[in-house]
Amino acid sequence: MKTPDVLISGLGAFLPERVPIGWAVDRGLIEREAAERYGITSVTVAGEIPAPEMAVRACREALERAGQDPVALSLVLYVSVWYQGPHGWCPQYYVQRHTGAGKATAAEVRQGCMGMFSALELAASHLLASDEHEAALVTSGDNFTSPLLERWRFSPHFVMGDAGCAIVLSRRSGFARLKSINAVTLPEYETMHRGPEPLYPPGATLPGKLDFGDSKQRWLTGPDRDPAGALKLVAAQDELVTRTLGEAGVALEDITRVAYANGSRERVEGRAMVPLGLPMSLSTWEQGRTVGHIGASDQVVALEQLLAAGDLGKGDHFLMLGVGPGLTIACAVVEIVETPHWAGVPVRAAG
Template sequence: MKIGSPLRVAAVAVQKPDTAVTTTHAIELKRTDDHDADRTGINELPVSTIASGPDLAVGAARSALAAARWEPSSLDFIGHAWIHHQGHDFWSPAHFVADSLGAHRAMPVGIQQMCNGGAMGLELAATRLLADPTARRALVTTGDRFADEGFDRWKGDYGVWYGDGGTACLLERADIVSPHDVTLRSIVSKAIPSVESLHRGVDEFTPAARWLSPTTDVRRTKKGYIDARGLDEFHRISRAALREVVAQAVSEAGITLGDPRISSITVPRVGRTLMQETYASALDGMTKSHVSFTAAQSGHLGAGDLAANIEHVERTAPELDGHIGLFVSAGGGFTFTCAVIAFGAGAW
C-alpha cells in the first residue's frame, strides 16, 4: 500500500512481565535441551505469572501514550491482535484495551490473523487514517501469555520458543513531518492460503478448544502437514512471497532495493536456525543489509514481533537519522507483510 499522506509512528512500546526464565534454567528443569537451545539461540523468555495478554497490551499502550504525550481520548481507532487465549472464552479483548485506557471515543477492532496480526493491525490503522478524514490517531496493540496450563512455550512448536509480552504502536496522520519523525512509508501484505493446513494438519474439526490434546500442540499439526505434503512446496512459495512483499514495499516507498539507506531488515522472532532457513535464505542479498536476529532476549512474542522490532531498532541503532528499516512479519495461514519505516529527515 502506497502511503499518499505522511503517517507518523509517534511511539512504540514493549511491555514484558517482570519475570523471565533463562534457557539455562529451562534446561535444568528439563523443559528443553542443549540441542534445541543451540538451534534457537535464545537466552531467556519473559514469563508472566499473573498479567494476562490484554493486561500486557494495556501496559505497552500506556507507555506509548505517555511517550507521545497523547491523551487516550484523542484516539480514533484501536486494533488489538493476539494468537493465544486472552483470559476469557467469549469476549472482546480489543474493547477491554480501549476501556482500560479510557479511549472511549475510539473504535476497537479485534484482529485474529495468527502471528501476522500486529502487522495487519498496522495496515488496517493506516488504511483507516488515510481513508477517513475525521480520523487522525490510531493505536495498535498485541498481547499474549503462553501459560503452562495451555501452551508449552519451549516444546510446543518446532524452532520457535514463545515469550509473554505486549506491544503498542501509535500511528498519526500528520500535516507536517518534522526532521526527527519516524514515518511509515509503505506496507504490503501477501497471502498464500494454499498452505493454511500447516497449522491444521490432518486434524478433524472439533467442537471446543483443546479437544485433541490438553495443550495447544503446534508440532502435531505441522507433523501432519509434513507427512502428507512435505515442506518443499511451503518453502518454495513462502520464499517467493517474502521476496515479493519486500520488493513491492520498497518500490511503493519510492526507493530501490540497492538504496544504501536500507540499513536493517528484521523478521519474526523465531529461533536462529529457523530464521536462517526461512527468512535469511530468502531475503539476504536483496539489499545491502542482512536479516537481523532479535529474538535472543524475548523469543517469539506472538503477534507483536513487528512492533517489538521497531522498538529494538529505535533503541539499539547507533545513528537513526537517515536510517530506513524493512520490517517483515508473517503468520499462519499464511500471510506475509513488509513495512518500510524511515527514521529522521536523512532517510527521505
C-alpha cells in the same frame, strides 16, 4: 499499499522478566541439543500478568511518548495470538477503558503472529479514509503460560515469550513514516497448522496441547502437502518484498535493519536474511534471541528496542517481515524521519 502520509508518533513495549533457557534445560522442558541449536538465550515469562494488562502498559507508554490524547483516537485495534481472558470477553474494550480511548471504534484482530501487520494496514487505511481520523492505536499482548501449550517446545525453531507492544499512528505528526505495507496469503497451506484435527468441536474444549511441530510434520507427510514445497514460499516472499520496497521508493541497499519473527538463528537466517541477500548483522536476531517469539509483538518491540538503544536514527530504513498460519506473509517499510525524544543517540562510524 503506499502509506507515506501515515506517521508513527509513539511506540511502547512491556517485557516481563527474562528466564534463561538454561533454566528450562535443567528442568527437562527443552532438550539441551535443541536449545544449543536454536541459539536463544532467554525468553520473557509474564507469570500471572494478564495479556491485556501487558498491552495496556505498552499503550500507556506509547501514548505518553506520542503526547497523544487518547480521547482523540478514532480507532483501537487489539491483536491477539493466544487466549486473552474469560470466554466470550473482548480484550480491546479493556484497553479502551484503561487508556481512556473510549470514543474510538475498537476491534480485535486475530491473525496469528503476523497480526500486527494486518492491524497496521487496517489502521493506515482508516486514517487515510477521512481527514477527521487523527490517530489510531494498535496494540498486542500475549501470555503463553498455559496448560494448553508448552512454550519451550511449541514449534520447531521457536520458543514462546510473553510481551505487550503498542504503536500510535497519526496523520498529524511523528518521528517515523510507515512508507508501505503489504501481505500475501497462500491459502493452500491452510492445513499446515491444522493437521488432522476436526473443526468441531473446537480444540480449546478438548484435552491435549497445541503442537505446531506435530501438525506441520503430519502435513509434510500427508496428501495436502504442496509439491512445490518451500520454493513457493520463497517466490511469494520475494515478490512481496520487491513490491513493498518499490512502493516505498527504496532499495535493499537502503535498509538499515531487518526484523523477522524471533526464531532460531537457522530460521531467521534461512527464511529472511539469505533470501534477502543481507548479512545477519543487519537482522534483529541478537535482540530477539533474548526474549523469544513474543507472538505478534516481535517486529514492533524490535523497532522500539533499537530506537531506545540508539541503534536507529534519522534517515534509517527499517524493514519488517513476518509470517503466520494461513499461510500469510507480510512486509512493511518504516523510515525514521527524526530521532524521537525518548531514544538514545546513535553512534555512527567516523566518515
